[in-house]
Amino acid sequence: MRQILRFCLLPFLSLPALLVAQNEVEPNNGFAQAQSISFDQTISGAIDPTGDEDFYQVQVTTPGVLEARLLNIPSGENYEVSIFNAQQQEIAQQSGNETNPAFPNRLVCMPGTYFVKVNEVGNNSSSSSQYQLTVVFDASDIQECNNSFDDATPVSFGAVISASIFDTGDRDYYSINVTEPGVIEALLADIPNNRTYRVTIFNSLQQAISDDAGNETNPAFVNRLVCDPGLYYVMINER
Template sequence: MKKLLLNLLAIVFACTSLRGASNTADTTLPCVSAYEPNNTDETAALIPTNTDIQGAIYPSGDNDTYQINAPANSAIHITLHNPAANTYLGIYNDATGEYDWSLDPAVDVVLNFNTVGGRCYIYVGAYGEPSETCYTLNVGLAIPPLCLDTFEYNDILDSAKTIAIGQTVAGRISDYVDRDYFKFTIDTPSTISAYMTNVVSEHLQFDIKNANGIPLRSGVYDATNKTKHLFQYGAPAGTYYIETSSQGLAISPECYQLTVNTQPSQECADWYEPNNNDIEAPEIPINTDIISKLQDPDFYLFYVPSGAYYCEVRADGLWPDCRVIVTDPFLADVGFDHVEYNEDYGSVEIFNGGGNYYLVEVNPYTGGTSSDKCYKLRINVPGAAARKGAPTNRNEAITPVKLYPVPTTGKVFMEINTKGENEKYITISDLNGRVLSRQKYGVVNGLNKLEINLPSTLTNGVYIISDGKQSKKILVRR
């Protein structure tokens, strides 16, 4: 932006002042600029590249603005011949905000600029005590050779090219109607991770689709690294497609590299239901990946060991408007994260929170629900082990404990499934993890319904009841 460049120059040169439009009257310059008036972005003259053009800075503090259209990944070499003293040269990409400038007090002012492409403005002006001058400007443009589109023709689903897992393939989207389709097959339930590199324009998109061509997820753009990525957690065995396109938007031809990797995992399902409120929240272990389907708000209970200084609650595989909310067991706010545009995860950090239980809610909000979207939740507590008696993996918690009535006046019924056990110890703890009661019950393989009498010493409030593998909250109201 011209104003930005001038403001930056004003900081460096305190005597700089912005002046009005040019006035060619009464000039003694031997040259005439064919591009005047061109002292604003709106009047910027479109000039040819790799060609000398004549310009002039007139006595009244004139400045000149030009524009070019740079193809993707262009290298621009600008030379300003015969500038007067106190002349600056700047360039600004209108689409990306990239800019640079030069103040070299030399016979020639040179500026090299690499851009991702798009409309670029070139500025010639004066600072300090300007003087009128004629100059010659040359905007050299080097366009990289166009990459090969090795897999053409693969513009429709039926012509998709088969790629191997872990293979990096190169492709090119030539215009707004071009598309590339690739397909691959997984034999077991897996988490699919796909990466697209050398993504010059955010409009260059890629999506994963199921065997019927139904979209599952879209890539998320990383502007810093010029990449896009997507994760499909717990994808069932079968054939999948990757589609790349410009989303129907006009772009310059763009090259990219695509890599698809897989990692065996549990199949996507809503394993922990019912868990759509804080009372039904199952306890999950720390430092363990939890994969589940986001069909409605999901609540989980977790314990941060005593002495732990730092804990991160992170849910990956989300979409804009999803939220990750962490509270204490009394539902007092600890922190939350709202997933924004071009994000696919939510993260909440807890400091100095060891020795306490917490609740995490993963909520789709207006992000919608999808029977095909699973997310990964992980409670990261560096260097800590899981609470003794807590579930150590997903298989121990896929059949949730049922507990009723809630609230209770003194007696609850617990339904649990057991295998290979003949007794269970049921503990009741306060929210600080202090055990208040421990009772032994006989159990058999399959479903067991336990009648649990709560200690008469319990006052009204919230407590944790556990069968040694799963924990839930109970609310006592006498």
């Protein structure tokens, strides 16, 4: 018996910000003083004086990808933006400058208060010119969080699953129950432009038994005869 799964990948879409721009409110130099902001709201702030660190907090209520976008970095400055979880542990960080904005992102699975920090790399410079920070949240992939065998999303044969590979390093796992001998097939289509994604089938021992890579013009297609009943897995990631 030939049984097929089809996976369609969705692009990460960010809607235009609808909230009024806002300035940072000092003091916001630590977790305890972090300024509360809303998703999609652009914040203008300055790293001044030398050693200044600007902290912001957002409320996460559902699994999704949290991204901090730091733009308009003053000329001659190198700034970094960091994301912290509810335990105040750094989970993503990236630095940028006038021509290379910083866009760290991280899939978060637990609700709670998350923090974003902006500072000058090395904390040895300052500028009265303002940067712009926008924190966005994408909860469009309803399959998340499914980044491991233990968290694999159960699916049925014949189902079409729409999902996305986002955040950086994301891996999506799915589980399928096999009750009789047959051929498992997985088709990975609608891969985003300029990306190469891999689809892998694992047996019930979590050992890879078939894989293939594809791109926007060449879908990835895997199949494998399986003789033993049990829980099998399909994993999708960017190669």
